[in-house]
Amino acid sequence: MEDPTFAINPRAWYTKGRVYHEILKSKDPDLDNFKSDVSAFVSAFVSDVVDSYLKTKELTSEGSNLKMLADNQLKMLWADGINQGVTYYQSKDFVNAIDAFIIAKLAKPEDSTAYVYIGYSAQNAKDYKMALASFEEVKQFGTLSKSVHNSIIICTQSGGSTLQAQLDVVENALFDYPEHIPYVMQEVNTLVKLGRFEEAESRLSTVHNRNPNSYELKLRQADLYDRIFKQAFIQGKPARSDSYFNLASAKYEEFLNAFPNDFTANYNYAVMINEKANRFYVQGNLMSKEEYEINGTEIQEEGHTLTRKALPYMERARTLRPFDEAAKVKVIAALSVFYKRLKMDQELASINNY
Numbered sequence: 001m002e003d004p005t006f007a008i009n010p011r012a013w014y015t016k017g018r019v020y021h022e023i024l025k026s027k028d029p030d031l032d033n034f035k036s037d038v039s040a041f042v043s044a045f046v047s048d049v050v051d052s053y054l055k056t057k058e059l060t061s062e063g064s065n066l067k068m069l070a071d072n073q074l075k076m077l078w079a080d081g082i083n084q085g086v087t088y089y090q091s092k093d094f095v096n097a098i099d100a101f102i103i104a105k106l107a108k109p110e111d112s113t114a115y116v117y118i119g120y121s122a123q124n125a126k127d128y129k130m131a132l133a134s135f136e137e138v139k140q141f142g143t144l145s146k147s148v149h150n151s152i153i154i155c156t157q158s159g160g161s162t163l164q165a166q167l168d169v170v171e172n173a174l175f176d177y178p179e180h181i182p183y184v185m186q187e188v189n190t191l192v193k194l195g196r197f198e199e200a201e202s203r204l205s206t207v208h209n210r211n212p213n214s215y216e217l218k219l220r221q222a223d224l225y226d227r228i229f230k231q232a233f234i235q236g237k238p239a240r241s242d243s244y245f246n247l248a249s250a251k252y253e254e255f256l257n258a259f260p261n262d263f264t265a266n267y268n269y270a271v272m273i274n275e276k277a278n279r280f281y282v283q284g285n286l287m288s289k290e291e292y293e294i295n296g297t298e299i300q301e302e303g304h305t306l307t308r309k310a311l312p313y314m315e316r317a318r319t320l321r322p323f324d325e326a327a328k329v330k331v332i333a334a335l336s337v338f339y340k341r342l343k344m345d346q347e348l349a350s351i352n353n354y
Contacts, residue, residue, distance in 0.1 A: 009115030010059035020071060024049060024103075025080070043099075044189035046106045049077065077107040078114075086119055094125040112141040116148060123151050128159030146180065153186060163194050181211065185220060197228050215258055217263060222251035226272045233279070245276055256313075263320040263327065268275055270314035270334065277306035281341070304342060312340050 006012040024046065033154035034045060045068035056070035060184050071225035081104030088097035098121045101241050105114035115138045122131035138144060144152075149172070156169045167190045173183045184207045201224055208217045232241035252269040259265065284296050314334050321327040332351050339348035 008059065010056045013052050013055040013059065014066055014070055017049055017056060017070065017073060020045070020049045020052060021077065043102055046103050050106050051075065053077075056270065062307070070071070073105050075304070076105045078111070081105075081107060082112075082113060082117075085114075085121070086106075089117065089121055089124075093125070094121045097129075098125065112138050115141075119148070119151060123155050125159070128155040131155045132159070143176050144173075146173075146177060149176065149183070163190055166190050172226040179207075179210065181207070181214060181216060185216070188220060188224065192224065194229060197224065197231065201222055201228070215255055218251050219255045222248050222255060223268065225251060226268065227334065229272065230275060245272070248272060260316070261320055263317055266313045266317040266320065267327075267331065270310040271309035273306050273313070274334065274338070277303045277310065277341075279303075280306070307338050307341050311342070314338060 001007060001012065001062065010279065023031050023047060053070040053074050057067050060067040060070075081100050082104075085097045085100035085104060088094070088100055098118055101114045101118045101121060104117060106109075108114070115134050119131045119134035119138070122134060122177075129344065132155050134142070134339070135148055135155075136149060136274065145338070149169075152169050153166070153173065156166050167187065170183055170186045170190060174187060177183060188200045188204055191197075191203065204221050204224060208214065208221060209216060210249075225244045229241050229244040230250055232238075232244060252265060252272070255265050256262065256269065280299050284299045284303070285294050287299070313332060318328070318335065319329045335351055336348065339345075339351070
């Protein structure tokens with residue numbers, strides 16, 4: 001091929017492509033040293049095969065037999081890469097799957113299939129940087145599928161990206177699929193982690209207005225209002241805290257009326273009510289003797305009223321995950337406090353013997 005005569009000879013290029021192609025497909029270990037590059041993101045050896053066929057096509061006229069043969073070999077190279085990659089992928093050999101899909105990508109760079117599967121394989125191999133780089137290349141082919149957006153979100157989170165970077169990729173997904181509730185939930189979760197509660201609330205309200213029958217959104221609103229209820233109290237805003245307690249309560253109860261056996265909703269609602277009850281108990285404990293004699297009993301009864309309200313939700317939570325030891329420990333600890341406060345000695349004895 002270094003001879004200038006052969007450098008412009010399409011049959012010479014085709015022959016080079018076929019020789020390299022056969023070496024690539026061969027299982028003969030004596031030929032493995034030729035293929036040492038086939039494990040990098042860009043394979044020089046595979047590129048030589050592809051470039052030889054492309055040069056053949058460039059030097060031949062339309063409709064010529066050699067041009068068709070070179071084109072068929074490129075198609076076969078692509079198909080073999082895809083098929084081999086899928087086989088490796090299905091057997092969870094993700095590293096070799098990446099190599100195979102790279103071959104397909106180099107053989108047919110105008111097709112998105114290999115790029116997508118390189119991303120999926122790299123994601124499963126926990127090479128999140130490679131996965132994201134490959135998914136980024138998929139954007140040249142048009143709007144990303146939900147499946148690709150899902151993987152980008154997972155890779156960004158698993159790869160330790162900043163919360164702002166995680167929010168950016170979720171918002172990109174929402175740009176393509178603005179009504180897709182799982183992306184809204186991801187966006188709200190990330191905004192909450194960033195402490196941007198007002199934005200999260202506004203986003204949830206907007207989407208809930210469009211999807212008023214989504215109980216998933218109602219529960220997410222309950223959780224967000226619960227967080228604002230606690231945050232406002234810490235910030236010294238009791239009126240705001242009380243307002244969001246009422247909003248959260250309404251959403252929890254709306255959800256639990258439809259799904260009474262949801263462990264998380266029962267447990268979290270009971271914990272929130274208990275949080276409000278604690279404020280009355282603390283207020284009573286901080287009173288002087290004289291203050292307590294005036295209205296201490298009334299303050300304590302406010303706490304008891306809330307504890308009685310929380311109790312059935314926590315008792316229901318106890319029945320919902322009988323085989324979840326971690327959940328049992330949390331629920332029993334909470335019930336122990338409730339029973340002590342309400343002087344329910346028999347019930348307290350029963351859980352102490354648990």
